Amino acid sequence: MDSLIEDLDNENESIRSNAMDELVGMGDEKTIGSLVQVVQNENLPLEMRKNAIVSLGKIGDNGTTELFLDISMNESENKHLRMASILALGDLGDEEALESLRELSYGDDGLILYHAAYVLAPLNDIYEVYGTYGELPYPLTEEQRSYRNNVGEIVFGVNFSEFPPIVNSSMTLGHDRKTGYIEVMTDVNPGTSSMDEMYRIISTEAEKRGVYQVPVRFVYGTFSFA
Known part of the structure; x- marks a missing residue:
């Protein structure tokens, strides 16, 4: 030994x-x-x-x-x-x-x-998740490095006006360092068809930067960095 x-x-x-x-x-x-x-x-x-x-x-x-x-x-x-x-x-x-x-x-x-x-990521979250798309790349792989290096530009590059309107809701888009995901936060469940469309828009922006299967979650609430 x-x-x-x-x-x-x-x-x-x-x-x-x-x-x-x-x-x-x-x-x-x-x-x-x-x-x-x-x-x-x-x-x-x-x-x-x-x-x-x-x-x-x-x-x-x-x-x-x-x-x-x-x-x-x-x-x-x-x-x-x-x-x-x-x-x-x-x-x-x-x-x-x-x-x-x-x-x-x-x-x-x-x-x-x-x-x-x-x-x-596999555990139940501390707040409500409407839907999850893509997956977090395994740590320290090239895929993870590419995602981490480009996530800010992906979020900044998304045209929010292209998102389908969600009635009577507030919505924010950002990257949460504690979950690893790009997160769309809203106080109203967007529904599957709207989430599919929003993910398509975010995914298109990610692919411009060589990031595929970009991890995105749709969650209840607003951002808090306490």
Whole structure:
């Protein structure tokens, strides 16, 4: 096992990946304990600690939940360890722990918020959602980078006057960093046909910038960044 743990920091990506797969396959109490020690040892290389977190998440032992949550919520912790821990929490699927990620501040790092949004997306939301279109790209992929780099221009470029009118409603369009989605907020349910049309308009603007399957949600309410 010691050689496999050493390989978590190997410069060869294939060797790192194989070591992680073997450790996950072992997945016994001794392996879990050794990986936890790696994560907690601040003197070890960052890559080794990050890959230990990824391996633990894939093993799926719920005893590591608090460790991952503590790292995820600690704003002074290394960003890459926090992102790996958030995804590991998603692998574990502990909904109570995942709900704690909603407490992250809007002022936190954008990638941290995106990772949290990604693992929270399958859960029931804290407010009413009329409809969801597209999907959040997996974190740190080219698709996610393209979306994140262009989302502001997509929102700014949408011609609001082309939206179908929603009777007796107020409507706003923006990007919520905590959910990751472009959100159309209105106090009246637009209905499927109107949401389809509005998504088509937003999607057309996104595709001009190379973003496909753009994630958009239609939600009840107005924007609040408290």
